[in-house]
Amino acid sequence: MDRGAEIAAIGERARADLAEKHRAREITLTASRRTIQSCAAAIRAVHREEFARAEELIATASASIAEADVAVVAHPDIRHGGYLADAKKEYAEAWLTLAFVRGDAIPTPDSIGVDVPPYLNGLAEAASELRRLTLDCLRADRLDRAEELLGIMDDVYSLLVTVDFPDGLTGGLRRTTDALRAVIERTRGDLTNAIVARRVRDAIERADPSRPAES
Numbered sequence: 001m002d003r004g005a006e007i008a009a010i011g012e013r014a015r016a017d018l019a020e021k022h023r024a025r026e027i028t029l030t031a032s033r034r035t036i037q038s039c040a041a042a043i044r045a046v047h048r049e050e051f052a053r054a055e056e057l058i059a060t061a062s063a064s065i066a067e068a069d070v071a072v073v074a075h076p077d078i079r080h081g082g083y084l085a086d087a088k089k090e091y092a093e094a095w096l097t098l099a100f101v102r103g104d105a106i107p108t109p110d111s112i113g114v115d116v117p118p119y120l121n122g123l124a125e126a127a128s129e130l131r132r133l134t135l136d137c138l139r140a141d142r143l144d145r146a147e148e149l150l151g152i153m154d155d156v157y158s159l160l161v162t163v164d165f166p167d168g169l170t171g172g173l174r175r176t177t178d179a180l181r182a183v184i185e186r187t188r189g190d191l192t193n194a195i196v197a198r199r200v201r202d203a204i205e206r207a208d209p210s211r212p213a214e215s
Helices: 003-047 051-071 083-102 116-139 143-160 173-207
Strands: none
Touching: 003 051, 003 083, 003 116, 051 083, 083 116, 116 143, 116 173, 143 173
8 A cells, every 4th residue: 555645645635625715715705805895885875875876886796795605605614704794794784774775675684695693783784874864864954854764773773682692693793783772872862952952943933933043
């Protein structure tokens, strides 16, 4: 028995397997970076109400995720390595932010091809994104819309606090949920101040009808 040949064959097999794993890892890293960049741009487009542009960017992200998913089919260790889950979290966040702002039906994890942990983390971050739009509404004196957005944030938080599983299963959801709670409380304070200010202004105008209304 030629031990040298046996050992050489093992080395060849190991190098071939690792080369394939490295190739899958590089594809996944690159695709994940593209996904995150596209989703960040899509969320910015949503805030500008450029919804068609947001959809285009989300479609670009979807193609990148599909590429990564194909690359990791035979490599579950890479699939669950972290960076692909981060990319899918951003992808879910982009879809959900668009749905919340435009008033679409909320996409499910299955409908966008995202596992539950990154989806829930994306849901929390999409709710946090609504703070920016809420502040825009307050500046425009659109208090009804601001209250509606805060209601969505509250509904998301109320759901997430019921997902009581270890962080190893949820991808650190507890931390993300705590961050959302802080955003909600700041937003609630801003909205409350705006409502009180409007009531004071309305009371002054009723008491002195001759007083010119503030613009």
